[in-house]
Amino acid sequence: ETGVTQSPTHLIKTRGQQVTLRCSSQSGHNTVSWYQQALGQGPQFIFQYYREEENGRGNFPPRFSGLQFPNYSSELNVNALELDDSALYLCASSPYLAGDTDTQYFGPGTRLTVL
């Protein structure tokens, strides 16, 4: 069974640029959630995708957007990068069964640094 994978591992961008982060979900999982973990903080929910549609969103501006593909992999896109976007971005996958989301399993994360 393959776990959750994310790419790239690290990324350095400058303010105003755009970035795309990628996530492959664990085998058999149809739901992907993205979290932002700032230094010294717990992860904060950005949004969730289920069946290729956004299925819940946290308190993040519209310049944070995403996609989910038919194979359940996902992308997180961030436009107009700001210094405060520097963080570890975590992807988590889970099965969505009977109206409930089961345990989320996390990938290793992508460390984004905005200069």
Add this chain to the structure above:
Amino acid sequence: AQSVAQPEDQVNVAEGNPLTVKCTYSVSGNPYLFWYVQYPNRGLQFLLKYITGDNLVKGSYGFEAEFNKSQTSFHLKKPSALVSDSALYFCAVRERGNTPLVFGKGTRLSVIA
């Protein structure tokens, strides 16, 4: 709104001694509770969860957690700490349904040989 509090930023314990990492929560309905561990430069690893049933939940690597509804707590415990348990521990809560996880700020556990 859901919330999680981890009152200790840092917990120090000697190897071989029991450890406890504290967590309290607030939700409007019945909680789903989780513990995750994060090693340096790594993602979060799932340790255990409470959904329903027995208040004492056993998880990976010898960890367990006790759900206490009256105290709205879900403390993580291990009878005998190992140096390799040193890491950052996160408690998380969500409500039933398709709701996101809400995490605490984390507690850094340091096990000293």
